[in-house]
Amino acid sequence: MTAHADTATAKHPKSNPPRRAISRLGGGFSVRSLIHVCLLALGFVFSIPLLWVITTSFKGQGGIFTYPIEWIPDPVVWSNYPRLLNVLTFSGWPGIVFFFRNTFFISILATVGTLVSSILVAYSFARLQWPERNFLFSLSLATMMLPSVVILIPTFLLFRDLKWLNTFMPMIVPFWFAVQGFYIFLLRQFFLGLPAELEEAARIDGANSLRILWVIVVPLSRPAIVTVSIFSFLQHYNEFLSPLLYLNAVEKFPMALGMRMFQGTYTNDWPLMMAATATFILPTICLFLMAQRHFIQGIQLTGLAGR
Amino acid sequence: MTGRQSKPGGSAVARRQAWEGRIFALPFILGFLAFWLYPMSYSVYLVFQDWDLLSPPSFVGLDNIAELFRDESIGISLGNTSYYTFIGVPLQLVLALALALLLNIKVRGLAIYRTLFYLPAMTPIVASAIVWLQILHPEFGILNSFLRNFGIEPVNWLFDPRAAKPAFILMTLWGVGPQMVIFLAGLQGVPQSLYEAAEIDGASRPQRFLFITIPMISSITFFNLVVGVIASFQVFTTAFIMTRGGPQNATLFLVLYLYRNGFQYFKMGYASAIAWMLFVIIVAFTVIQFRLASRWVYEEGAPA
Known part of the structure; x- marks a missing residue:
């Protein structure tokens, strides 16, 4: 369709008419607007959960039962957030x-x-030559x-023996030991793509390897490092199962676990829950x-890397 | 050019680099031993033990494995997990590809649509579980009030054993953002010249889609499929928060049942047996998918 519209414009280079009008004449109008209608409808459908959270968080307890749904609350209730x-x-x-402090800390x-x-x-795997590297x-x-999941039970028992239950250690310490092959793989692929000269x-x-890594490789690898940082941060921000297993004092809960504390004692306090959400x-x-x-970029990098 | 460089390999330099390499890799070596190898071996040991954490573990031989075949709940949770995976994942892939195709037509506002489609996948899973609890609510949930417009009777989504799994699958469709982005990258990588050549040969739009697009992105489809199945088999959080496995065990998934055995009934040995069963199933399906791949995945690098 694009090609069609372009040739139409090209035929009248002098008269310089509004491009859009021509492309409509060229038959591009109907298909293109159909696509836009589709996209808008789908975009709305995909936004429903988020819109629902926001709108409910500004409703009173009674406001959520109205039919048809009020997308703009009447009256707007501000008190859920305080x-x-x-x-x-x-x-x-x-x-x-407390919940947010714990989440950010972890x-x-x-x-x-x-x-x-x-x-x-990853640098060692990508650039340094040593015998056991490939293995x-x-x-x-x-x-x-x-x-x-396979190591869920023994890992729990390990942390129990280390007296790490009800501390943040199980959620932090293992990650200082490169336990996620995914990130090693992603960074290694990126390092391999850098010019070696x-x-x-x-x-x-x-210069020794540490200095080379710090002064040359790290500054050149910003995209990959940012990608890993975001993926990793979100993974820990969202983590639910580990705190569920390892923490029992409510004041140590991260937000993912603490959210349920806003559910209300007898009835579901939906507006409050949605404000928390x-x-x-x-x-x-x-x-x-x-x-x-x-x-x-990161998703495409990792996704395509899986080929 | 200094003489230093011309030294063949420079054995002192090589030896130094070998040590640097090992020291740099030390975090992984230690982490692998402590947080992968040790728990894995421990887990194998536990499969043959009966242990409630209170009394010392006792050797029970193959009892835990035999129990897997006797336990009705295993059959149920295996069935539920398979249903959720084998119906859910294909639907996710179809939707992700459809969205990617729409975005691949160079429309205005691509970044905005991409953001809209991606955002639900960004939502913390706990948060989306709570939101969906409300969307699926039989009385005031938005899904039922939407269906009412078409004269469809309200469905008791999470309280009806027949509707609960479809509701869970529907929910996962909102999270296809990452798969969509991967498809989009694949679509953008298909050489335009192929389409042009086909157009000259008189191929119609559907033909071009079937015989160029689909084969050219098959390796991406394969990737999404394998990753999707592995993730789907491990579903836990949504079921744990929304239904606790109910109604009538309709959302009792394998990991949820494993969690119950380990951390509610304190059957460490049996829970480990379930974990290994899940592992074997996932590996089996991954291997099968790789075997079947040669029949439908187009490999680039074959004679052009």
């Missing part, structure tokens, strides 16, 4: 503040650990295939919008 702060408190502090430390360890290992790299690939020149000048989702949406380009 209520998040009052409904649950630990030693005078709002519970939700997510940031686990992500930093993932980055540091995976970069070192160990294939082991790290094998861990990607292994469903983590700079590194060779630095090596001839007597909106607050929980907001950082991920901000992160996505800020780093969208990297994100899409």
Whole structure:
């Protein structure tokens, strides 16, 4: 259809008519607008859950039962968000503040650990020559295939023996040991694509591998590092099963687990739940919008790498 | 050119690099031993034990494995998980491909649509479980009030054993964003010259789709399929939050049943047996998919 519209415009280069009008004449109009209608409808359908969260979070308890659905609440109830702060408190502090602090603490430390360890290992697998390298790299690939459920029970018992129950250690420490082959693989692929000349020149000048990695490789690998950071951060931000298994003190809960505390004692307090949900989702949406380009690239990189 | 470079390999340099390599890889070596190999071996040991965490473990031989075949709940959860996977994953792939095809026509506002389609996949799974609990609510849920417009009687989505799994599958369709993006990358990688050549030869639009697009992106489809099946077999959080396995065990999935045995009934040995069964099933399906792949996946690099 595009080609059709373009030739139509090309035929009248002098008269310079509005391009869109011509493309409509060229038959592009109907198909193109049909596609746009489809996309708009699908876009709306995909936005329903999020719109629903937002609209419900501004409703009163009675407002959610109305039929037909009120997309714009009447009246707009603002009190659900302040209520998040009052409904649950630990030693005078709002519970939700604890939940978010715990979530960010775990997510940031686990992500930093993932980055540091995976970069070192991936660089070793990509560029350094040593005898056992290929064997160990294939082991790290094998861990990607292994469903983590298989080691759920023994890992729990291991952390229990280490006296790590009811601490953040199980959610942080393993990630300082490059346990996710996926990130090693992603970074290694990226490192292999970098030109080797700079590194060779630095090596001839007597730089050691750590220095080469820090001064040359890391600055050149920003896209891959950003991708790993975002994936890893989101993974830990969303993690539900580990805190469920390892934590029992409510004030240690991350948001993913603590959300259920807003459910209400006797009846489901939906507006409050949705206010909590909106607050929980907001950082991920901000992160996505800020780093969208990297994100899409990263998915394509990893997706295509699987070929 | 210094003499240093011309040294063949420079054995001192090579030895130094070998040590640097091992030290750099140390986090992985230690992590693999502590957090993969040790738990895996421990898990094998547990399969042959009866252990409730309170009294010391006792050797029971193959009892846990035999129990897998006797336990009715295993059959149920295996059936549920298969239903969820083998109906859900193909639907996800079809939708993801359809969205990618729509976005691949160079429409205005591509980035906005891509964001809209992607955002639900970004939502923390706990959050989306809670939202869907509401969307699927029989009385005031939006899905039923939408269906009412077409004169369809309200469905008790999460309270009716027949409707619960379809509801779960419907929910997963909102999360196809990543698969869509991967398809889109694949579509953009198909050489335009192929379409042009086919057009000259008089191939119609559907023909071009069937005989160029589908084969050219088959390796991407394969990737999405394998990854999708592996992930789908491990469904847990949504069922744990939304239905706790109900109604009448209609959403009792394998990992949920494993969780119950391990952390509610404290049957560590049996839970490990379930974990290995799940592992064997996943590996089997992955191997089968790789075997079948040679029949339908087009490999690039074959004579052009």
